[in-house]
Amino acid sequence: MPHIVVYSPHLSREKKVACVAALTEAFCTTTGLAKDHLVIHLEEHSYENIAVAGKLLADTIPDIAVGEKPLQEVNE
The missing domain is CATH 3.30.429.10 (Macrophage Migration Inhibitory Factor)
Known part of the structure; x- marks a missing residue:
């Protein structure tokens, strides 16, 4: 398959x-x-768990990480 x-x-x-x-x-x-x-x-995968060029995406693109926060809180 x-x-x-x-x-x-x-x-x-x-x-x-x-x-x-x-x-x-x-x-x-x-x-x-x-x-x-x-x-x-x-x-x-959370942006806290993905890195590009040696930096976490949550740090590189903080606007994306902020948008992901409500979903993380629901899953906790």
Whole structure:
């Protein structure tokens, strides 16, 4: 079975639904395979756990980290 892994920041449920629907449509359209054969795995990572060029994204792009804060509080 084909398997797509999506690494992303925390997403709302509505965004997850839209993301997997769009990925499924694109994959099935381009490969000709039925959607029943596709597995999509969403793996969410906080900007506190992602670094680019030796710096955490939460420090590099503080506006993004602020937007992520409410989602972290809900998950705690």
